[in-house]
Amino acid sequence: MSSTLLSTSEVVRVYGRRLSLLGQGGKPVRAVDGVSIGVARGRTLGIVGESGSGKTTLARMMVGLLPPTAGSIEIDGRSVPELALSDRKTLHRMVQMVFQDPVSSLNPRKTVRSILEAPLKALLGMGPEQRNQRIAELLSLVSLRAEFADRYPHEFSGGQAQRIGIARALAAEPELIVLDEPVSSLDVSVQAQVLLLLSDLQRRLNLTYVFISHDLAVVETISDEVAVMHLGKVVERGLRAQIFAKPQHDYTRLLLSSIPAVRRRAQ
């Protein structure tokens, strides 16, 4: 049915292995340790795991911000680490990222307009007329009023700021968006709005998502497939229903049972 857009095979990332004048440096940490996953066009892959399980490292490698120590990452049949070195423009027109903290991911000294303009200029080379038009389009895509364009990030709430982050990622017209804990710093009602917006955008623009979260409830809402990460390894992966109904791995069961009781009663 659908072809694979992004796939990783045996990806490894080691931190802290460096030469030091005084003997060995610290003990190297294998933040991501042999991960092989893939996501099909137009679908959403959820990645769950606790803090320190290597989710964010994996996300950064997927968008080419970090080179992997070993293994390969391919998008549409082309190697991400190689594109990151040789042809960033092509890479970033295919894959974009939305960051966890909406406020720190927006430069406090730039207006929304200049934040959204950067990708239009750098990646698409649009003229000023086109850019203004496109900025208005992008803002309406994420349900923000056009007059917000001349405001500064600190004038927005967390949910609004995250919408701007999403608009910025959409500006490059990517096929794949890697969302690194996009809702975990928002409160619950705003989370729901942003999640709805994301699935709406996915349908309208035929986007592919890699959705990273430590919140199982959120992942359950949005994902088609789920991968569970623990200490840098994927311990279990499968369709959403499968994972949530019949977890195979001990760690997955532990994660599921750690969802607060209020939620279970509500179900």
Add this chain to the structure above:
Amino acid sequence: MTRRAYSPLTRRRLANFRANSRGFWSLWIFLVLFLVSLFAEFIANDRPLLVSYDGHFYYPIFHDYTEADLGGDLPIEADYRDAEVAKRIDARGWIVWPPIPFDYRTINFHLPSPAPSPPTAANLLGTDDQGRDVLARLIYGFRISVLFGLVLTVASSVIGVAAGAIQGYYGGLTDLFLQRFLEIWSGLPVLYLLIILSSIVQPDFWWLLGIMLLFSWMSLVDLVRAEFLRARNFDYVRAAKALGVSNPVIIWRHVLPNAMVATLTFLPFILNGSITTLTSLDFLGFGLPPGSPSLGELLAEGKDNLQAPWLGLTAFFVLAIMLSLLIFIGEAVRDAFDPRKING
């Protein structure tokens, strides 16, 4: 869209700057003083602004005239302060003098008491121990101090910010090697170098500037480096990378503006430091060539002539006021660039 004259950000910064009225007025006072001192030749000069002689106009500030030109006998440069010359001109025309009829080199030979002579109507702030007008020397000295400070500050900031930005943004080995270089470089004794240099060449304005610049650029490096080390891990820098913005553009457009607040807060202090450095070198006698008007030299004369307090007091007050004005301006600039400060 047509670009407006000021962006909203610039307007807010200007409003914040104005809201700090002490800094705002300090800036105006300083600008007026500086502008006035830029026209020192028209305010304090031993040549008249305009001479009318025999129906012709003469402009001695722009042009050298001989006594022969003005009805005298000698083919030498006219000394307008000479009683004979003045008398001849007065007979067939008139003279317009600047407010202070002394240059910084002019020696007043008609002092009522031996030099250094106390303030009189002719020498408003008295004269120094060589009979030169203190006010005239002050105006010229102020100009040279401020110009020196400005040039040194701008040049060392540009170099320092560039070095700090490269160090902080790229980090790793680049940072390691540049940091070691800085440690070695900052260990070199500046004062000895200046003393050695002044025994080889006669240090003038540019020599001094050059050798001070060799060392003063380091003052900003640590600060900018720290700002960049912090900022390069911000998500918006990652986002900019993910949006395909090149490294120089990220440094220039995204990180540098955020590092600028810290930098700008430092600038008035660096300017102050530059002026103080020049003054202290002049005070010690390693600065500008002898005879140049300078605040440091005036201080030294004040120290040598404690019986003539107008020398030391003048130098002290001018320095204190100038340095305070600069600090007040610096505070207002810092307020203006504070992104969280809405108004007031």
